[in-house]
Amino acid sequence: MAKRAEKGTLKKVLRYIRRYWFFVGLSVVLAAVSVAGTLYIPILTGGAVDLILGPGQVDFPAIGKILGRIGFMIALAALAQWLMSVINNRVTYRVVRDIRNEAFRHLQELPLGYLDGHPTGEIVSRVIADVDQFADGLLMGFTQLFTGVITILGTLGFMLSVNGAITLVVLLVTPVSLVVAAFIAKSTYSMFRLQSQVRGEQTAFVEEMVGNQKVVQAFGREAQAQARFGEMNERLRQCSLRAIFFSSITNPSTRFVNSLVYTGVGVAGALAVIGGGLTVGQLSCFLSYANQYTKPFNEISGVVTELQNALACAARVFELMEEEPQLPDGPDAVSLGEARGRVRVEDVSFSYKPGQRLIEGFSLDVKPGQRIALVGPTGCGKTTVINLLMRFYDVNGGSIQIDGHDLRQLTRKSLRRNFGMVLQDTWLKRGTVRENIAYGRPDATLEEVVEAAKAAHAHSFIRRLPQGYDTVIGEEAGGLSQGQKQLLCIARVMLSLPPMLILDEATSSIDTRTEHRIQRAFAKMMRGRTSFIVAHRLSTIRDADVILVMRDGHIIEQGSHRELLEKGGFYAELYESQFAAT
Amino acid sequence: MKKLLIYLKEYRKECVLGPLFKLLEASFELLVPLVMAAVIDTGIQNADRGYVVRMCLVLVALGVVGLGCSLTAQFFAAKASVGFAAKLRAALFGRIQSLSYADLDREGTSTMITRMTSDINQVQNGMNLTLRLLLRSPFVVFGAMAMAFTIDWKAALIFVAVIPLLSLVVFGVMLWTMPRYKQVQAGLDQVLSAARENLTGVRVVRAFGREEAEIEGFEAQNNALTHLQVFVGKVSALMNPVTYIIVNLGAVALIWAGALRVDAGLITQGAVVALLNYMSQILVELVKLANLIINITKALACANRVAAVLDLTPSLASPAQGRAGGGGAVEFDHVSLTYPGAGAPSLTDITFTARPGDVIGVIGGTGSGKTSLVNLIPRFYEATEGRVLAGGADVRDWPLDKLRRQVGVAPQKAVLFQGTIRENLLWGNENADSAALWKALETAQAKDFVEQKPKGLEEPVEQGGRNFSGGQRQRLTIARALVRRPEILILDDSASALDLATDARLRQALRSLDYRPTVFIVSQRASSIRHADQIIVLEDGAAVGIGTHEALLESCQVYREIYESQFEKGGGEHGQKG
Secondary structure, three states: OHHHHHHHHHHHHHHHHHOOHHHHHHHHHHHHHHHHHHHHHHHHHHHHHHOEOOOOOEOHHHHHHHHHHHHHHHHHHHHHHHHHHHHHHHHHHHHHHHHHHHHHHHHHHOOHHHHHHOOHHHHHHHHHHHHHHHHHHHHHHHHHHHHHHHHHHHHHHHHHHHOHHHHHHHHHHHHHHHHHHHHHHHHHHHHHHHHHHHHHHHHHHHHHHHHOHHHHHHOOOHHHHHHHHHHHHHHHHHHHHHHHHHHOOHHHHHHHHHHHHHHHHHHHHHHHHHHOOOOHHHHHHHHHHHHHHHHHHHHHHHHHHHHHHHHHHHHHHHHHHOOOOOOOOOOOOEOOOOOOOOEEEEEEEEOOOOOOOOEEEEEEEEOOOOEEEEEOOOOOOHHHHHHHHOOOOOOOEEEEEEOOEEHHHEOHHHHHHOEEEEOOOOOOOOEEHHHHHHHHOOOOOHHHHHHHHHHOOOHHHHHHOOOHHHOEEOOOOOOOOHHHHHHHHHHHHHHHOOOEEEEEOOOOOOOHHHHHHHHHHHHHHHOOOEEEEEOOOHHHHHHOOEEEEEEOOEEEEEEOHHHHHHHOOHHHHHHHHHHHOO | OHHHHHHHHHHHHHHHHHHHHHHHHHHHHHHHHHHHHHHHHHHHOOOOHHHHHHHHHHHHHHHHHHHHHHHHHHHHHHHHHHHHHHHHHHHHHHHHHHOOHHHHHHHOHHHHHHHHHHHHHHHHHHHHHHHHHHOHHHHHHHHHHHHHHHHOHHHHHHHHHHHHHHHHHHHHHHHHHHHHHHHHHHHHHHHHHHHHHHHHOHHHHHHOOOHHHHHHHHHHHHHHHHHHHHHHHHHHOOHHHHHHHHHHHHHHHHHHHHHHHHHOOOOOHHHHHHHHHHHHHHHHHHHHHHHHHHHHHHHHHHHHHHHHHHOOOOOOOOOOOOOOOOOOOEEEEEEEEOOOOOOOOOEEEEEEEEOOOOEEEEEEOOOOOHHHHHHOOOOOOOOOEEEEEEOOEEOOOOOHHHHHHHEEEEOOOOOOOOEEHHHHHHOOOOOOOHHHHHHHHHHOOOHHHHHHOOOHHHOEEOHHHOOOOHHHHHHHHHHHHHHOOOOEEEEEOOOOOOOHHHHHHHHHHHHOOOOOOEEEEEEOOHHHHOOOOEEEEEEOOEEEEEEOHHHHHHHOHHHHHHHHHHOOHHHHHHHHHO
């Protein structure tokens, strides 16, 4: 099963490599050239040594000729080797670039349901870390697999051409080193797994404690934390010691086996020389082969594990890239122009997980310019409604229409362009303040940007930033308070001011006085625009044309403030309790 | 770095024995070409088969002894480096535990975590490699040269030329590429953060229909990374071919010189073969050395980062001879606070007194100093001017652990820890029984949802409490603070994710506890604090108003604005009736 999956992944990888087939072919040829040169040189050297027999028995002109040939081979092999590395580099990084670009492109088309359901860190790690690992493996594979295989074959050929019997000695002893290496790797595997498990446990603990160090201190839990850490630390020390020691046996052991090969060749060779079947030069050539013959084997076994690992990483990326994208816009999808803002919801049913009932029989008729307030306790699923309106998710049944068009018959882009959205989760892009405000309309002039910032009451604080509108902000740049970020998000919508709005009245993070001004900005924005507001403020709720009361994901009541109060249901209770506190 | 070595003290014996055995092994390795030369010169010349076999047994013996030495060396190195890393980790963890809030703000907790984990792992690897190989490679290089000199000093002069040349190339390429690889890493990080940013903002990206622009931006960054990688790769690919050229040219020179010397009858044929062998040994070791140095440099950088944390002296300490107070009274006496490195004070001249059992509301805009104010009570930070008194004693006189046991805090960021609900609540008080826990949960308005969990108190809490909603987490942190039945309870904007009704019920429950802690409620919501005994209105770190709701409505402009922005005139009237 696993083998087949590996094969499938390999096929996909090859598809990406195929674009660079010419370079790959060239790389193989160059590898052959460089290996041939590398292997030929010991023979030449051996030949030269044979010409140095003793005092008065040195053939200088012949040695000179051989040395000239060696020089040529050196240059050839070195050049081929360098070109090969350069080409391998280039192919690898281009393949990786292609995969990464394509993966990112695919991310833009994945349904929100997938992205919401998978932790961001995990997806990012597939696109970045896994691809990076894959690159390492691929590069190593390219460089060492070709040369390794060619070296082994070449060495065998050369050795056979010189002396069959001694070749046999090499052939017989070499596998021992492989067996030893494999045996050690196998028996240390479980030790390494244990080590990484304990290490993972400790890392999680450190992240938790140090990440929340302030809480640890507030509750005076330093000693307990230290004690638990110490216990894990000791366990880690013990299993690390085992893993590291036993794995570090590999090198000395294979070195030992190599020295056995060397000795074997020495004995057999020296005896052969005495017997007259071999020259001293050929013996020295054999010795140098014996020295390097085991190397490609070790390398190849390393490459194979590395390649397996690389394929596993590639498989994770491909899995992401093969994830079903969202339904593309239909061929006859209409582009919605400037909407009037009539929204009809007809008998809509929706749930995130099949079988789990959430919204059912939801109907609503919103006339252009009306305000809809979404009300309910925290976590009651108010964002679900937003998800459906923006078509981040598709309804399971029924339909939502805007100006008489079913959402599914509109292009997503044109639909979303008609909504201005300010969420509680303030996302800003890494870039300047100006770029962020102009996010929805990158061609806006500076005047327009400033205008929007003024309307959102963001102008005054932006002006005080070190570089004003050109100050770089973003994830890491920080420096902005939550409230200021919120203001920028509002400015962003202010700039394009679409015909319909989705607003989350985020009360918890904004400066109360600024909030007052934002309230006014919101009011200005909402005038004449169909607005859906996740409402916290009494005044917003009371002024709404329709209130949707939500609880546990369901819409449980809907109507105007008065109607709902008269009904005496959940809303009425919520409303009363709000001011009943003493 | 030197300071870290004290953690190696216990392993002094291993640190000497490890490299020593490694050198022994290397010495045996250096003897091999000499034995081979003897085989050629004596065994083959005299056609002495017995001698050949004997010499080869010597080679095997050398191999066995070498193996024994190197295994011993590996063991000592592993033991010392792993033990060193463990000690270092424990010391670092302990140091982090002792840092004050101000220290943590300055250093940042996320870098602390990297230092605790990957940095120390690197240090461990580096230490292991250092003990095993740092002496070995130069020893073999110079040993090979020395052996060459014992064979024939004139021919050995070629080594004197080749070694520096090789070192120049190996270390030159290394020095050039190392900073470039850092750039590559930085480029990779950028691509990574571009991807992360895109994913976290996916709703906004799609709402504004900017997918194509995002793709363009990503591809530009990714392509730039690829260019850099290819460029660096080109240069670092030079290392192997160039060293190859140098070593083989050295061999060519050796053959020529050897030919001359043999011709003159000064050395033997076997000696030439031995010289050639030493030459190839040198190359192998130099490349190893270069890799080793890269690793050790990395490890040193990590070690310095670790040492930097160990060097921190906690900026806040418990007094040697403490004097604890008692009761829930809190008094601020002309208190000012300026954070280290900050230009402007975060609190200026705050004076107020809270009697035991009072409810104190703290309100003001973001950055007005609300959290700073309450953080002074358990002495998370040190007031730069004035005095903070808790339970009648200056907080600086209190033994720190006693003071903090007196105070229950529900911080702004609702953090829970992996474990069970019970384990989390026990943070407040290790000895609390189930009844006490349920009582705290009830007060914190968390009883309902905990009861609904299949396992109740034993319900598992995932890391960061992510299997609970924001509001649930907040209520659990409040319960955790209540479990210790504190004299002083601080709720630092910890009801922000609760809806107004739950918030109201929570405040009511706090009023009807069977003990009367002094409660500080920090909030942005006027409704949360309007019924407090005293409300402190902060603006830019100054108390612009202190008093009851009614008094402040009369006298404090800032408070009135806040209040009216949340309860527009009509709503406010309605509210007062209820």
